[in-house]
Amino acid sequence: MxxxxxxxxxxxxxxxxxxxxxxxxxxxxxxxxxxxxxxxxxxxxxxxxxxxxxxxxxxxxxxxxxxxxxxxxxxxxxxxxxxxxxxxxxxxxxxxxxxxHFDVVNMILEKQFTSFMQPIVDGSEQIVAYEFLLRSSENGVPFQPYELFETARKTGLHSFLDRAARISAIETSALWLPKGVKRFVNFLPSSIYNPEFCLTHTFDTIERLSLEPTDFVFEVVETERMDDVKHLQSIFEVYRRNGISVAMDDVGAGYSTLEQMIRLKPDYVKIDRSLIDHCDVNPAQQKQLLTITDIAHDFGAKVLAEGIERREEFEFCCGIGMELAQGYLFGKPDSRPPRDYERSLICS
CATH class of the missing domain: 3.30.70 (Alpha-Beta Plaits)
Structure with missing residues (x-):
């Protein structure tokens, strides 16, 4: 094909x-x-x-x-x-x-970017995973990821950029992370026309680097509206058939709805930072967070709180049963894992 x-x-x-x-x-x-x-x-x-x-x-x-x-x-x-x-x-x-957008287009086509990683912790604050985020290469031209993808969309390069970003994340994870550590990687559903064919580059890269598919979690980015839920379900099915878990990002904001979450039944539910911000003192946010967490647990998903910057937020989220957390409280995106994490790998 x-x-x-x-x-x-x-x-x-x-x-x-x-x-x-x-x-x-x-x-x-x-x-x-x-x-x-x-x-x-x-x-x-x-x-x-x-x-x-x-x-x-x-x-x-x-x-x-x-x-x-x-x-x-x-x-x-x-x-x-x-x-x-x-x-x-x-x-x-x-x-x-x-x-x-001549210069930006050539930057995309020449892949002048790299992947940073941000730690994800469990309830005891142990790093159990990393999310991979697109950033400019060392000495490269700085860019905002959203603006880069918007230019890619206008120029018909969003599929190319999305695939290149996924492969960059996989290759970076092979450099720094041991087997058993989860790797959260973003993808745009609109960039995948036929999942069976378009995702072969991703699966081939994982196999080429002798990585474990079960260590990967691919999360759908909700910066664009995804009306075709059946298409997204077919993408999820192909990922899972190849041993890879799937996640919904930014749940509770934007286009992510509870109805979509229930239909898709992702393995991980990542709650948008707008609901996390000062959730420890906001009853309305607390009610919504509890609803999302309970529904996700009903179909067997793990829940991850994004954008945690205050310990009080972390404690509230753990208290209602969220298993994972991510945010500046635990570490900013960087080109390599924290040094104390690297030392723990050497000693283990």
């Missing part, structure tokens, strides 16, 4: 070839009238460019094409070779967005 979201995407080089399809006589005439050499095939045409300015000039020319032509055009950029089935063709709108 072939999935366009999983096809090869290459950084836009300083020189190369723009391939365009379908072929329109108006498009060919416009290029040639402006001194561009055009190579034609029955399916597409190709125009070479020698630098970024020349590419931007070609894009500017296409602004004058009739709307009905612009709406049909698809693009593929290569270093000069004819695109094969593994190269991704994108609509003109996405291609123009890539030109608009």
């Amino acid at each position: 072939f999935c366009n979201n999983c096809s090869t995407i290459e950084p836009i080089e300083d020189q190369g070839t723009i391939h365009i399809r379908p072929v329109f006589a108006e498009l060919i005439l416009m290029f040639r009238e402006n001194g561009c050499a055009v190579e034609e095939t029955p399916e597409s045409c190709a125009v070479h460019y020698s630098d970024r300015e020349e590419m931007l000039f070609l894009m500017q020319l296409m602004q004058d094409l009739p709307p009905f032509i612009r709406q049909q055009l698809n693009f593929c950029v290569t270093g000069g070779a004819v695109p094969d089935v593994q190269h991704k063709w994108i609509p003109l709108r996405e291609f123009e967005e890539r030109m608009k």
